[in-house]
Amino acid sequence: MMNTKLYKVVLNLAGELVEAAQRKDQKRFDMLYKQLATLCTDNENTPKDHPVQWETLADFTDEFADAITLYEKALVKATAINAKDYMSSISYSLATMHVELGQIDEAIIALESAKVSANKIADKELKAEIDTLLADLQN
Numbered sequence: 001m002m003n004t005k006l007y008k009v010v011l012n013l014a015g016e017l018v019e020a021a022q023r024k025d026q027k028r029f030d031m032l033y034k035q036l037a038t039l040c041t042d043n044e045n046t047p048k049d050h051p052v053q054w055e056t057l058a059d060f061t062d063e064f065a066d067a068i069t070l071y072e073k074a075l076v077k078a079t080a081i082n083a084k085d086y087m088s089s090i091s092y093s094l095a096t097m098h099v100e101l102g103q104i105d106e107a108i109i110a111l112e113s114a115k116v117s118a119n120k121i122a123d124k125e126l127k128a129e130i131d132t133l134l135a136d137l138q139n
Helices: 004-022 026-043 051-059 064-080 084-100 104-118 124-138
Strands: none
Touching (some): 004 026, 051 064, 064 084, 084 104, 084 124
């Protein structure tokens, strides 16, 4: 179970990061990104550690290879608590990063994993996105 206060902090940082990116305010974006990264490392391996903070950090990471590393860390944490919704969205994001890097086999593996964990979630849109991308890559 995730700490509600922590969730709100992560959600607020994500909103501010989006706003800074839209305004092309790189200085503010970098400051907020650093705050989120610090939150992740401060909470790592504590009871406050949760996949949502790592997934959010990965979402705002510009370097695809760095984002993959963060998504993989988030996936390990999501799997440890058997959080199917996070496992699905993280695996899907991981697949999109692999596609960007031309790593199609890795993308397919991530999508197949996403499809399995998405079996038990309510998010029909995510399920459809997983199926569509998987079908595209397998053709």
